[in-house]
Amino acid sequence: MEEAQLPKIAVSACLLGEQVRYNGGHCNHRLLQSVSKNIETIPICPEVGIGMGTPRPTIRLIHEDEKIHLIEPKSGTDYTEDMMNWSELQSDFLLKQKISGIILKKDSPSCGLERVKVYHNGTPRKEGQGVFAMVFTSLNPQIPAIEEGRLNDAVQMENFFARVGMMHRWWERDEQGWTLASLQEFHSEHKLLLQSRSPNAPAALGRLISNHSDQHPQQLALEYITLAQSHMNTIVQRKHVAGALRRAVGRLPETTISGKARQRVHSWIDGYVAGTAPRMAPLAVIEQMFEISELEHIPWKRLFQPFAMNSGVFAKI
Numbered sequence: 001m002e003e004a005q006l007p008k009i010a011v012s013a014c015l016l017g018e019q020v021r022y023n024g025g026h027c028n029h030r031l032l033q034s035v036s037k038n039i040e041t042i043p044i045c046p047e048v049g050i051g052m053g054t055p056r057p058t059i060r061l062i063h064e065d066e067k068i069h070l071i072e073p074k075s076g077t078d079y080t081e082d083m084m085n086w087s088e089l090q091s092d093f094l095l096k097q098k099i100s101g102i103i104l105k106k107d108s109p110s111c112g113l114e115r116v117k118v119y120h121n122g123t124p125r126k127e128g129q130g131v132f133a134m135v136f137t138s139l140n141p142q143i144p145a146i147e148e149g150r151l152n153d154a155v156q157m158e159n160f161f162a163r164v165g166m167m168h169r170w171w172e173r174d175e176q177g178w179t180l181a182s183l184q185e186f187h188s189e190h191k192l193l194l195q196s197r198s199p200n201a202p203a204a205l206g207r208l209i210s211n212h213s214d215q216h217p218q219q220l221a222l223e224y225i226t227l228a229q230s231h232m233n234t235i236v237q238r239k240h241v242a243g244a245l246r247r248a249v250g251r252l253p254e255t256t257i258s259g260k261a262r263q264r265v266h267s268w269i270d271g272y273v274a275g276t277a278p279r280m281a282p283l284a285v286i287e288q289m290f291e292i293s294e295l296e297h298i299p300w301k302r303l304f305q306p307f308a309m310n311s312g313v314f315a316k317i
Contacts, residue, residue, distance in 0.1 A: 006040045007168035010094050012105040013043035015148050020045040024055035027105070031151050035161065042097060046110040046132040049090060050082045061109045061118045061128045068118060070109060070131050080131065083110060087135035095140060098174075100167035101160065104133055106147040113137070113147050142226040143167065144233070155236055159197070163232045165305045166190060170225045178217040183209060183224060192299040194231060196244035201231035242273045245282055248300050249289075256293045265289070 013020045017028035032041075048054060057074045070079045094102070104111040111130045118128035137145055144163035150156045173186055187205055194201035205228055212220050249265055265285045271277030283304075290297055 006038065007100040007164050008040045008042055008097055009164060010042045010044050010097075010099050010102040012103065012108070012111050012148070013045040013048070014105055015103065016041060016043050018043055018045070020048050020054050022047070022054075022056050022058050027148075029103075029148050029151065031157065032103070032148075038161075039164070042094065042099065044090065044094075046083060046086060046090070046130075050079060050086045052079075059109050061116060061131075063118050063120045068128060068131075083131045084135060087132040088139070090132070091136045091139045094136070095143075098171045099143060100171060101144040101146070101164040102136065103151070104130070104145065104147055106149045108133075113145060142222065142229050144229060159232070159234075159236050162193065162197075163229060166193065166228065166232065166302075167225065169302075169305075170221070174221065178221040180209070180213055180217055180220075183217060183221050186221075187224070189298045189302050190228070192244045192247060192303045194228065195247065196241045196303060197234050197236060198231040199240055199243060201228065204231070238273050238275075241279070242269050244303060245269050245272075245286065248286055248297065248303070251295070251297050251300070252286075252289050253293050253295065257289050261289070 011032070014026045015029040015032060017026050019026050021027065047056070047059070052059075057072050059070055059072045059079060062069050062071045062073075068080075070083050071077070072079065104113055106112055107116060108130050109116060109128075110132045112128070113133045114129060115126040116128040116130055117124040117126055119125075133145070136143075144160055144167060146156070146160045151160070170186070173182055176182070187202075187209060191202045194205065205224060208224060208227060209220065212223070215223075246266065246269060249262055249269075252262070265282055268277055268282040268285060272279050272282055286300075290300060
């Protein structure tokens with residue numbers, strides 16, 4: 001895989017402006033445009049995929065006979081089996097495309113990740129998951145998944161793309177074939193990113209590697225990224241990000257960065273935790289310190305890929 005290749009993300013086609021919704025329309029998501037130059041999108045539409053036309057009658061999830069069925073109420077047609085079969089095939093296809101994330105349409109009986117309406121004797125309850133979303137996430141728990149509504153929250157948007165970046169780099173290493181040494185190197189490079197989301201993650205993943213060092217590296221690498229993505233799938237907290245920033249400061253050489261300068265950046269970090277200073281303040285200072293020290297600290301870089309710090313994508317988390 002070439003270094004310059006962009007991360008591939010599967011996206012519900014309607015969010016990309018394709019007129020595939022049940023009413024023949026679309027719901028183009030403007031926020032995707034802000035990151036379009038950083039990703040390659042693969043459009044998907046499960047309902048069109050199983051042969052339903054556009055426009056088409058609406059379908060819904062119905063609880064019947066102790067099971068969830070995908071039904072077209074107008075005709076009574078049951079699309080459950082067709083959707084399950086298509087979803088398995090599409091999931092395999094997307095994995096072969098080495099996607100690093102998937103963005104799905106919320107509330108959809110095929111694509112919704114959570115709180116999708118399930119009808120019980122005609123009464124809806126927001127307790128379900130779209131059929132395709134259920135199949136894909138069950139088969140591929142290592143692939144970051146999010147609904148488009150979550151992208152409206154800048155913090156969740158940033159964290160999703162941080163997970164995408166990590167998955168993309170995993171695919172790059174996977175192309176070369178895994179060894180125990182390359183997996184240990186991958187882990188070392190991502191410690192700051194992992195710590196910024198879950199302080200216990202670096203140690204837990206380190207134990208996974210050391211306790212299973214006799215396992216085939218390829219299988220161990222898959223277990224690693226699955227667990228890593230589980231740790232990354234969290235609500236980002238300022239104190240955890242601050243901990244990662246302090247670790248980065250600790251890597252700066254004392255010969256070039258004075259104690260007074262370190263104290264100053266720690267005060268910026270304190271201000272960020274307290275909510276009195278934007279996160280970009282300590283970020284910019286630490287980045288400048290690494291440049292002054294002429295030190296290329298890979299974990300620091302990984303903390304902010306796939307987007308540059310000045311891209312405007314980063315939230316004040």
